[in-house]
Amino acid sequence: MGSSRSPDAVRSRTPLPLWLLAGVGAVFIALPLVGLLIRAPWTELGAALSGVGAASAFRLSIVVSLVATVLSMLLGVPLAWILARAPIPGRSVVRAIVVLPVVLPPVVGGIGLLAALGRGGVMGRWLYEGLGIQLTFTIWGAIAATTFVSMPLVVLATESGLRSIDQRYERAAAALGASPRYAIRRVVLPMLGPQLAAGAVLAWARALGEFGATITFAGNLEGRTQTLPLAVYEARLTDPGGAIFLSLILVVLSVGVLVAMRDRITQAR
Amino acid sequence: MGLHADFVARRDRFEVAVTLDVADGETLALLGPNGAGKSTVVDALTGTLELAEGTIELDGERIDLLPPEQRPVGICFQDDLLFPRLSTLENVAFPLRARRTEKSTARARAAELLERLAPDVDSSAMPGSLSGGERQRVALARALAAEPRLLLLDEPFSNVDVSARPGLRALVREVALGFGGATVLIAHDPLDALTLAHYVTLLEEGRQTQTGTPEQIRAAPRSSYAADLVGVNLFTGVLEPLEDGAATLRTADGQITVAPEATVAHGSQAIASLKPIDVSLHMTEPEGSARNVLRGTIAEVAVDGDRARVRVDTRPPLTAEVTAGSVARMGLRAGDEVWASFKAVEVSLQIEGNDDEAPPAGTLGR
Amino acid sequence: MRRLLVGLCALSLLLGGCSSDGSTDGESQADEATELTVFAASSLTAAFNDRIGPGFEAANDGTIVVFNFGASDSLAGQIQSEGSADVFASASSTWMDAVQDDPGVSDRTDFVQNRLVIIMPPDNPAGIASIEDLAIQGVQLVLAAEGVPIGDYSREVLDNAGILADAEGNVVSNEEDNASVVTKIAGGEADAGIVYESDISSAAGNDVGSVAIPDDVNVIATYPMAVVVGAPDAKLAAEFVKYVTGDEGQAILTEYGFEPIT
Numbered sequence: 001m002g003s004s005r006s007p008d009a010v011r012s013r014t015p016l017p018l019w020l021l022a023g024v025g026a027v028f029i030a031l032p033l034v035g036l037l038i039r040a041p042w043t044e045l046g047a048a049l050s051g052v053g054a055a056s057a058f059r060l061s062i063v064v065s066l067v068a069t070v071l072s073m074l075l076g077v078p079l080a081w082i083l084a085r086a087p088i089p090g091r092s093v094v095r096a097i098v099v100l101p102v103v104l105p106p107v108v109g110g111i112g113l114l115a116a117l118g119r120g121g122v123m124g125r126w127l128y129e130g131l132g133i134q135l136t137f138t139i140w141g142a143i144a145a146t147t148f149v150s151m152p153l154v155v156l157a158t159e160s161g162l163r164s165i166d167q168r169y170e171r172a173a174a175a176l177g178a179s180p181r182y183a184i185r186r187v188v189l190p191m192l193g194p195q196l197a198a199g200a201v202l203a204w205a206r207a208l209g210e211f212g213a214t215i216t217f218a219g220n221l222e223g224r225t226q227t228l229p230l231a232v233y234e235a236r237l238t239d240p241g242g243a244i245f246l247s248l249i250l251v252v253l254s255v256g257v258l259v260a261m262r263d264r265i266t267q268a269r
Numbered sequence: 270m271g272l273h274a275d276f277v278a279r280r281d282r283f284e285v286a287v288t289l290d291v292a293d294g295e296t297l298a299l300l301g302p303n304g305a306g307k308s309t310v311v312d313a314l315t316g317t318l319e320l321a322e323g324t325i326e327l328d329g330e331r332i333d334l335l336p337p338e339q340r341p342v343g344i345c346f347q348d349d350l351l352f353p354r355l356s357t358l359e360n361v362a363f364p365l366r367a368r369r370t371e372k373s374t375a376r377a378r379a380a381e382l383l384e385r386l387a388p389d390v391d392s393s394a395m396p397g398s399l400s401g402g403e404r405q406r407v408a409l410a411r412a413l414a415a416e417p418r419l420l421l422l423d424e425p426f427s428n429v430d431v432s433a434r435p436g437l438r439a440l441v442r443e444v445a446l447g448f449g450g451a452t453v454l455i456a457h458d459p460l461d462a463l464t465l466a467h468y469v470t471l472l473e474e475g476r477q478t479q480t481g482t483p484e485q486i487r488a489a490p491r492s493s494y495a496a497d498l499v500g501v502n503l504f505t506g507v508l509e510p511l512e513d514g515a516a517t518l519r520t521a522d523g524q525i526t527v528a529p530e531a532t533v534a535h536g537s538q539a540i541a542s543l544k545p546i547d548v549s550l551h552m553t554e555p556e557g558s559a560r561n562v563l564r565g566t567i568a569e570v571a572v573d574g575d576r577a578r579v580r581v582d583t584r585p586p587l588t589a590e591v592t593a594g595s596v597a598r599m600g601l602r603a604g605d606e607v608w609a610s611f612k613a614v615e616v617s618l619q620i621e622g623n624d625d626e627a628p629p630a631g632t633l634g635r
Numbered sequence: 636m637r638r639l640l641v642g643l644c645a646l647s648l649l650l651g652g653c654s655s656d657g658s659t660d661g662e663s664q665a666d667e668a669t670e671l672t673v674f675a676a677s678s679l680t681a682a683f684n685d686r687i688g689p690g691f692e693a694a695n696d697g698t699i700v701v702f703n704f705g706a707s708d709s710l711a712g713q714i715q716s717e718g719s720a721d722v723f724a725s726a727s728s729t730w731m732d733a734v735q736d737d738p739g740v741s742d743r744t745d746f747v748q749n750r751l752v753i754i755m756p757p758d759n760p761a762g763i764a765s766i767e768d769l770a771i772q773g774v775q776l777v778l779a780a781e782g783v784p785i786g787d788y789s790r791e792v793l794d795n796a797g798i799l800a801d802a803e804g805n806v807v808s809n810e811e812d813n814a815s816v817v818t819k820i821a822g823g824e825a826d827a828g829i830v831y832e833s834d835i836s837s838a839a840g841n842d843v844g845s846v847a848i849p850d851d852v853n854v855i856a857t858y859p860m861a862v863v864v865g866a867p868d869a870k871l872a873a874e875f876v877k878y879v880t881g882d883e884g885q886a887i888l889t890e891y892g893f894e895p896i897t
Binding site (some may be wrong): 171177178182183187190191236 | 316338344348350355367
């Protein structure tokens with residue numbers, strides 16, 4: 001029996017119920033997408049898109065999601081490092097807090113952000129009164145809300161990766177003369193490559209779809225804070241055709257991101 | 270001036286107390302069973318573990334207060350621990366680059382070392398594509414890259430398969446002998462220690478139980494571990510092939526017949542080991558197929574539970590392991606004449622090549 | 636462990652993508668009680684939840700009223716797609732018209748009026764004193780989105796006052812309903828908003844400042860209510876409409892800042 005089998009041989013070993021259930025699952029996920037494609041009023045494409053501000057929503061979505069992803073990596077990777085390596089007291093509490101946005105409804109996150117960074121918020125107050133900086137109703141507010149929900153995903157992926165790396169490499173690097181910073185840069189981060197990529201993709205995918213925290217904290221204004229999900233929400237009853245097109249744009253974007261990363265999301269290896 | 274270390278180190282509940290003196294150019298082997306504290310000693314020397322008490326001096330300067338990255342120590346690890354995402358060349362250049370050596374200088378020196386120690390390895394290859402033996406050679410080069418003053422070799426042969434070991438062992442010996450500073454070799458297998466080191470120190474449960482040259486320990490083992498250790502019969506000498514494919518190994522104090530796997534060149538250096546259990550003792554000259562039959566006087570009988578070790582004054586001297594029952598049955602006592610026999614194929618042979626310059630290690634006196 | 640984390644992430648993506656439109660699901664009750672499902676505009680939340688609902692239940696033993704509050708446009712959409720409402724109380728005739736078209740209504744009655752009012756945070760940071768102040772550049776104005784009744788009414792009012800273009804330039808966010816506008820203003824996040832009078836009544840309990848809109852530019856929103864075709868107990872639904880338009884219902888609504896139909 002050789003080690004390479006023809007695909008036919010493999011398929012015949014998968015039980016039928018598995019096929020059926022998998023089929024139902026696939027159809028369940030695919031049907032709404034197919035529905036969008038079918039129900040879209042393709043003949044009115046141009047008018048519908050300009051009517052719902054598709055161009056600015058698209059631009060905002062790209063900018064906000066990318067900036068949020070970069071920020072999530074910039075802050076999330078060091079945070080994951082501290083959680084995985086540094087002997088801080090109450091580490092599990094800190095980790096629970098950091099991961100909270102993943103579990104909380106995004107609207108709750110938005111309300112929390114208002115309480116903290118809104119004009120009347122705990123820190124937002126002196127940002128506004130002292131420095132004249134206001135985050136709400138601005139693109140930076142959208143970025144803040146999106147980073148809030150994305151960063152935990154980076155932390156989770158990175159921390160899991162750090163735990164799976166043999167720490168002896170870091171000790172070896174030190175014994176061979178590397179400062180901690182050099183060892184991280186030249187030894188650990190390259191080994192973390194796949195996990196970092198997975199974290200970035202997850203963060204970006206989450207950022208693209210972010211709605212609840214954004215609309216609560218940053219508000220909803222075309223051209224300034226209305227990302228694609230917000231635009232869809234506003235258009236859905238007044239302009240269903242436009243809403244469908246906006247949704248399709250989001251779908252295409254998301255599919256693009258996921259296909260580009262292929263197996264890396266589930267493997268992270 | 271070398272290494273002078275006198276310290277106590279603790280990890281979890283385990284305490285290790287050692288005194289190590291290794292002069293420049295010397296190699297000290299640290300031997301001990303699993304759990305004896307060898308890796309604790311290594312970590313203390315590299316700086317990964319802080320000392321509880323005592324000091325470590327290298328060439329007269331204290332290094333125990335320095336963090337690992339500032340110690341002039343080069344280390345080759347048991348699991349090579351080559352950085353997976355760096356090429357071979359980058360791995361070897363790593364200690365230099367970590368110390369801010371300019372890139373091209375570092376790479377040039379790394380290439381030099383690789384050429385010398387692992388000439389068959391592609392410098393742009395990734396560690397994952399190399400064999401165990403090749404990786405260990407690269408690791409050795411990496412250890413030497415930053416011109417350390419203390420070389421630590423942490424069980425370098427463990428993860429190398431048997432066929433690659435002789436070559437690697439020869440290389441390590443060459444490196445250790447050529448190394449200007451002090452070398453500390455951590456070993457689990459006594460063969461490594463006895464063939465590569467000038468001095469051996471035995472570590473058991475965190476304490477040094479014996480230190481000396483291999484001969485000194487062999488002559489007077491002070492613990493059962495030491496006794497087990499030197500219980501391996503060790504022969505070093507030159508080979509003379511015989512007509513039937515076998516060979517005679519001439520040692521300083523006798524000769525034995527061995528069975529090499531391939532034809533050997535006349536005059537090849539070889540190291541051979543024979544387990545005491547494979548040596549049989551007889552009161553009269555035995556018949557049978559064993560190629561080695563030696564006659565001599567019993568020097569010592571040491572009974573330990575239901576085993577006994579019998580040292581016989583044959584040429585070369587042998588240690589046989591028999592049951593206590595046999596000792597009783599045969600009435601073996603010091604001074605008795607016995608015949609000792611063993612098969613040529615039971616001798617484990619390592620041919621070192623026609624190396625006349627380097628004296629076989631382990632035979633250097635001091 | 637890694638797979639669990641990935642699964643968790645995937646799940647969160649799914650949840651994160653869900654929109655929250657403020658609707659509450661009705662609970663399933665025991666079979667003995669009759670359940671009446673009422674979809675009502677957000678501005679009616681306090682009045683209906685606190686008083687109208689319990690009042691009707693007290694008057695009709697064995698009935699449980701279940702409310703679903705939201706923006707009228709959103710509710711109309713839900714009725715059309717899910718059809719699970721017995722009664723629809725809308726903040727504008729537009730969305731009642733939509734439901735009248737599909738799936739159809741009966742017993743349609745206008746039951747209250749609501750005026751618009753300008754609200755500010757308690758400390759009034761921008762010093763709003765009149766409707767014209769909303770046109771001052773730099774004032775951060777929050778309105779409901781177009782399509783939401785209060786959003787359309789607000790813009791009508793601003794147009795009536797001749798400041799629509801300037802005021803629209805000041806809009807920093809289009810919210811999904813009046814409640815969201817109130818939240819933003821009460822929290823001090825923006826300088827001014829336009830909502831219903833009912834939102835600032837003491838019974839509503841919102842901590843905001845307010846400035847009245849002159850009658851000659853104000854919009855009087857007329858709220859229609861109707862029984863939705865297909866309601867399981869149309870008679871009970873009609874009773875509800877009668878209760879709200881009756882003396883007791885009207886008195887409660889007046890307390891909550893609404894005006895009777897004129």
